[in-house]
Amino acid sequence: MRRVVITGLGAISPHGLGAPALWEALLAGKSSIAPLTRFDPASFPSRIAGTIPPFKTTEFVPKSYRKATKIMARDIELAVVAADFAVRDAKLITKGIAGSTSVDPLKAQGWFQPDPTRVGCNIGAGLICADLDELTAAMAVARNPDNTLSLAKWGKSEDPAVTSGMENLTPLWLLKYLPNMLACHVSIIHDTQGPSNTITCGQASAGLALAEATRTIQRGSADLALVGGCETKIHPMGLMRWSLLGRLNTTSNENPAGACRPYDENAAGTVLAEGGAVLVIEEYEHAKKRGATIYAEIVGLGASASAGSSVVDPDPTGEAPSVAIKKALKSAGIAPDAIHMIVPPGYSIPAWDKADANAFRLALGDALSHTAIFPARAGIGDCGAGAQALDLVAAAMAVHTQTLPPAINCDSPIDHLLISKIREEKKLDHVVVLASALGGQNSAVVLKKVT
Numbered sequence: 001m002r003r004v005v006i007t008g009l010g011a012i013s014p015h016g017l018g019a020p021a022l023w024e025a026l027l028a029g030k031s032s033i034a035p036l037t038r039f040d041p042a043s044f045p046s047r048i049a050g051t052i053p054p055f056k057t058t059e060f061v062p063k064s065y066r067k068a069t070k071i072m073a074r075d076i077e078l079a080v081v082a083a084d085f086a087v088r089d090a091k092l093i094t095k096g097i098a099g100s101t102s103v104d105p106l107k108a109q110g111w112f113q114p115d116p117t118r119v120g121c122n123i124g125a126g127l128i129c130a131d132l133d134e135l136t137a138a139m140a141v142a143r144n145p146d147n148t149l150s151l152a153k154w155g156k157s158e159d160p161a162v163t164s165g166m167e168n169l170t171p172l173w174l175l176k177y178l179p180n181m182l183a184c185h186v187s188i189i190h191d192t193q194g195p196s197n198t199i200t201c202g203q204a205s206a207g208l209a210l211a212e213a214t215r216t217i218q219r220g221s222a223d224l225a226l227v228g229g230c231e232t233k234i235h236p237m238g239l240m241r242w243s244l245l246g247r248l249n250t251t252s253n254e255n256p257a258g259a260c261r262p263y264d265e266n267a268a269g270t271v272l273a274e275g276g277a278v279l280v281i282e283e284y285e286h287a288k289k290r291g292a293t294i295y296a297e298i299v300g301l302g303a304s305a306s307a308g309s310s311v312v313d314p315d316p317t318g319e320a321p322s323v324a325i326k327k328a329l330k331s332a333g334i335a336p337d338a339i340h341m342i343v344p345p346g347y348s349i350p351a352w353d354k355a356d357a358n359a360f361r362l363a364l365g366d367a368l369s370h371t372a373i374f375p376a377r378a379g380i381g382d383c384g385a386g387a388q389a390l391d392l393v394a395a396a397m398a399v400h401t402q403t404l405p406p407a408i409n410c411d412s413p414i415d416h417l418l419i420s421k422i423r424e425e426k427k428l429d430h431v432v433v434l435a436s437a438l439g440g441q442n443s444a445v446v447l448k449k450v451t
Contacts, residue, residue: 004214005450007292008090008280010082011393012230014050014273014380018085022277022390023397026405027423031257031379033271038234046248048256049234050273050381052078060084062099065189071172072185074274075128078230078386079182080189082278086226087190090280090292094119095191112290120194120222121187122213123278124205124229125179126385129237138168186226186278194222203345203382204303204435205229206276206389207443211301213281223286228392230276231384238272245312247349248272258409262346262375263353263419265412270348273377276386277393284450296399299430300334300446302327306436314352314436318359321442325363325432328444334430336367339446341404341420341431343391346375347382348409356436357415374398374420378408388435388443395431399449402428 011018014032015025025032033050041047057077058066061084072080087094093106093113107113142153142165154165175181180198187196195216199209206229213225233242242248249269252259261267287294304327306320329336344356360368376394377387398404404426413419433445 002218002220003284004217004281004298005284005287006279006295006298006396007282007287008086008092009277009295009393009396010084010086010089010279011277011390012052012078012082013275013390014052016053017055017081019089019393019397022393025379026376026394027403029406029408031408033256033259033379033381035256036234039236041239044239044243045250046239046243046271047253048259048271050271050275050383051234052274055081057081061189062096064099068185071170071176073128073176074232075125075230076181076185078232078274078276079123079278080185082228082230082276083186083190083226086278086280092280096189110291114224116191116193118194118223119192120213120216120225121183121192121196122199122209122225122227123183123186124199124201124209124385124389125182126200126202126231128177128179129235130177132236134169138165141165141168182230190226192226194225200385201441202437202439203384203387204437204441204443205385206392207433207435207445208303208441210279210281210298210392210445211303211443214298214301217281217283224280224282226278227281228276228278228389229385230389231386232274233272233382233384234274242272249348260348260378260381261409262348262378263357263373263414263417264410265414267348267350267353271381273381273383275380275383275390277389279392279396294450295396296447297450298445299448300328300332302331302444304442306440306442314355316351316355316358318355318357318362320440321356321359321434321436322362324442324444325359325434328432328446332430332446332448336364338430339364339367339371339432340426340428341372341374341398343374343376343395343431343433345434345436346377348378352436353414357417369418371418372404372420372426373417374405374407375410378410388433391433391435392445395433395447399428399431399447402426402449404428
């Protein structure tokens with residue numbers, strides 16, 4: 001079977017732009033959760049978030065594509081920026097790179113120009129929230145006298161001199177909010193003509209997207225692929241949904257850095273965030289031949305669904321996530337004691353954290369007692385479809401550098417979990433990245449050090 005490795009990392013997170021910014025913040029034990037300023041959150045019980053530093057999407061696309069950024073929702077922008085970082089990190093001369101940079105100097109530096117028909121694109125996405133100001137402005141002109149929405153006025157104005165509600169939206173409005181538009185724009189910019197798909201399975205989306213792309217490479221349908229996931233949860237609708245579900249920390253508005261406490265006995269809810277990552281994965285011999293940097297090898301993949309699970313409560317036994325881990329270990333051909341670290345979901349929601357701990361124990365048994373747990377999201381928060389993508393970047397960097405970052409905000413670990421406390425050089429031959437979506441989907445990936 002063809003081996004598949006990770007050769008490019010592109011991240012965009014509250015810790016900053018690019019994988020190095022993410023990794024440096026993780027090594028420093030930094031939290032980037034802060035007061036929410038994207039909109040006025042005064043009426044919400046949780047008023048903190050993990051927000052990405054300012055950036056201009058136009059700086060990450062070719063000049064010829066800048067007009068298209070006007071019809072990109074925030075989620076799409078995140079994917080486009082992350083993909084640009086990823087292909088540059090992998091030193092690939094794609095159509096997008098060639099359209100913004102002189103190619104000859106890059107070729108002289110060893111950059112590689114792939115056959116676009118052999119490059120795939122699989123990106124996880126969430127339910128993209130419409131711009132409420134934009135939508136409300138359009139709805140305001142389609143009101144009945146009692147201020148209710150008039151569907152007649154929405155579609156057609158009674159006065160020819162007055163535009164209807166729908167006419168106040170750009171003709172391409174819908175294209176800003178379709179989940180598949182993340183992969184669409186990325187594939188157009190970089191001219192990836194190989195297998196492409198969009199996965200919408202919440203926090204497990206990126207791992208499932210990576211699994212599908214890995215298999216296309218293994219069966220010979222592609223040599224490379226751009227994979228990952230991105231999403232923003234920082235909007236009034238997201239904050240309202242998670243508030244109504246009782247998932248958010250509402251007691252740390254004055255101490256945002258300490259709000260997200262995965263696997264800590266004092267965990268009091270999670271924090272919403274935005275972010276995600278795109279990775280370049282590649283057939284091993286193909287990568288080796290062109291002299292690519294290899295961060296880690298993808299050796300194990302597993303997935304499962306929690307039967308009877310709801311978005312309100314997890315399965316307390318942790319059985320379904322453990323099945324995903326066991327499948328990943330089986331496909332990797334390794335025993336539980338070969339796992340040196342787990343990068344887990346780490347919601348900081350007590351019921352979910354407890355279910356995770358049970359899943360680890362069911363999957364690893366006694367080996368769990370010497371397996372380091374590193375919850376990378378403690379300083380970021382939950383960014384939905386982008387969450388596992390960032391975890392994969394963190395895991396790949398840990399394997400590549402053989403360094404275990406310090407976990408933060410976990411002073412009293414539940415169930416005697418071996419939460420990493422300090423930054424240390426450590427043997428990390430195999431690392432599991434687990435994601436459990438609030439809808440019940442689970443994804444597990446095993447990364448291996450390539451020697």
